[in-house]
Amino acid sequence: MKGEGWRLRAGEWRLEGQAMRDHTRLRAFELADEVAMMVYRVTVGFPKEELFGLTSQMRRSAVSIPSNIVEGCARDSEADYLRFLNIAFGSLRELHYQLSLSKRLGFLSNEDSSLIEPKVVEAEKVLNGLICALRNSQ
Secondary structure (H helix, E strand, O other), rough: OOOOOEEEEEEEEEOEEEOOOOOOHHHHHHHHHHHHHHHHHHHOOOOOOOHOOHHHHHHHHHHHHHHHHHHHHOOOHHHHHHHHHHHHHHHHHHHHHHHHHHHOOOOOOOHHHHHHHHHHHHHHHHHHHHHHHHEEEE
């Protein structure tokens, strides 16, 4: 129970007639969350001198993805929702580059790369599909 004034209707929590999208029901959010967890795990082994460099930047990018999906879901307008999904997609693409860079620098092992790369690509496809579907519905 969300509290006074909150009602669950058609899979969305509503407060005084306003819909709140449930981010936990989005595949894009699930994948983004998995990617964030994976990034934290693989960056543990990065060189200590990169803690405030690439390691920090990758972690911020990774956390930004699901965070922006969550924030977009909490927005009232479809335009705001779409704007935050686009920000999340930008962070995902940024992270994809950073993973490639870290592999070329020798920080990311082939084994870790082979686990995280397909998850990032899947997240990109799913999030892009959601963005395209929303754009087409406007």
